[in-house]
Amino acid sequence: MNLKTIIAISFFIALSLHSYAQLTTNETVLSEIRNEGFKKSEAMDMLSQLTDIYGQRLTGSRAYFKAAKWMSDEMKNSGLQNVHFENYCDNCRGWDVKTFKVEMVTPNYMSISAYPLAMSKSTNGVVSGEVISIESFADMSQVRQDFSGKLKGKVVLLGVEPQKKSLLDTLEFRYSEQQLKQMESKLTAEVKTTPLPELFEEWKTEDKADEDFLKFVEAEGALAVLTTQPMYLGVLHPQGTYYYRDTDLKPLPYFTIMPEHFGRLYRMTKLNTPPTIRLNLQTEFYSEPENNVNIIGEISGTDAKLKSESILLGAHFDSWHSGAGATDNGVNCVTLVEALRILKAIDYKPKRTIKIGLWGGEEQAFLGSTAYAKKHFGDLDKKPNSESKKITAYFNLDNGAGAVRGVYLQNNELARPVFKKIFEPISCISSGAITIENTLSTDHETFDYYNIPSFQFIQDELAYGTVTHHSYLDFLEYVNENDLKKNAVILAWTIYALDNMEHGIPRKHN
């Protein structure tokens, strides 16, 4: 072997050893994200502080604002820049529960598991009245005919005997691979979306469907209304009401009660033994528009050409008032902040600006995200402005606390290859299912309306649809720590991967 051959062979060996050991930048960054997100996660601590110390975050309330202040400090501590509040509503009022109690006192005693619906007025001290059943308010002229003069001093039981759903039914769900495949195989979206202005009109009517009824029973002298919003036995769902503006109706004391207790009271009225209910409710109304803030922050972009573009992340920060808003939607706010904390911790310098918006008023009518969009991208009745075109994509999280299993394309077929590329390197932590389907009822609809590529992720349901959604059981107990860590890693990776694509995601309409 001559010297030249020896040099050539050693060079070849050195080269192949080198290329064997060399990692791509993407591989290195992914391992750093995983290391930070799985080994040094701060997410569960953050969520415990948010839900255990601050708790419920009803739109308009002082509790919402206190939690928002704490969250904005967390964002600053994680290294986010330009953290600030933007007001979203000047006339969304605040409401707090001070104390309440609901009991059956005749023909024998039962403590009733109840929770007042938001915006209920106080009782006049402790009051008692006999139960009277009104099954529906769909036909108000019938209600007037049947009940005029009969409601004075009564407690109205609104609704019919709840469906019996066994407590032994399966309460937790994860998608099977087969279900995900089915979702992926859809060729077109079957769920129809409604343009925002029409949607808001529909909600205006739906949300106030009980207004005439509430006014009627109060004028007739009823003491209170008890209803139930059953999903599963044993669970209270005191969501609503939607009288959240200063000028809206203040309903008479209005409670949701546990399905079993409702069922018993209902059957007693059918057995001609109407029980007597003793109740007390003390609430407080106030108008403090300064509570109504979106929390905004960013990691500023560093690429001369791309830094004027943004990847926008969002989750609603408000909750209903009886639980602590852990799965809806504290966990997802924390996921996004943790994803950005991870990117800062590994010292990632994004090309584009990575923005985050934690919205208020989602539960009412996307109030926070709509106000943000109007302010930055123009009015709903105008063509989206040029700033909207600078948003590469909007990612929303609001499907409970379960693991991210893929993404809804929101009827944007052109986004499929982008997500394919994003999900491929993380196939060991997410199934990465991609479905053309639309998903509804949360803030991505706002940005979708502005023709910004906007997406919600497919998340395992866990006990969201059965136990926690808008219920008094929405606490940390239903958050799976591994899913939370995974989701933050998936989001951090998604942001990184998209930021490193030159062209972002194509828009639905040109």
Ligand SMILES: [Zn+2]
């Ligand atoms: Zn939600």
